[in-house]
Amino acid sequence: MPQSSVWRILRKHLRVREYRLQLLQALNPQDQNLRFHFCVDFQQRLKEDGFAEKLVFSDEATFHVRGKVNCHNVRVWGTENPHATMEQSVIRLK
Numbered sequence: 001m002p003q004s005s006v007w008r009i010l011r012k013h014l015r016v017r018e019y020r021l022q023l024l025q026a027l028n029p030q031d032q033n034l035r036f037h038f039c040v041d042f043q044q045r046l047k048e049d050g051f052a053e054k055l056v057f058s059d060e061a062t063f064h065v066r067g068k069v070n071c072h073n074v075r076v077w078g079t080e081n082p083h084a085t086m087e088q089s090v091i092r093l094k
Helices: 003-013 031-044
Strands: 018-019 022-025 061-063 069-071 077-079 085-087
Touching: none
Parallel strands: 022 085
Antiparallel strands: 018 077, 061 069
């Protein structure tokens, strides 16, 4: 069955909508200093020739070292907005 048909049935006949989960990253007190140093370093690298052309941004998924995959395009179908959030802890590699 085509995806468009499924969506039409869900919306018009079952009267449900798709909602995107809001993914949140847990922030620790020491993160402010790390974020500041990342921004300073990133601004310095942007001044280098050719660095900006090498950047690739994607929001499809985040792959973690321990095998966890975090899909950013997950949708929840329902009759009302669940206002759901998912807090993710980040593993720091040193």
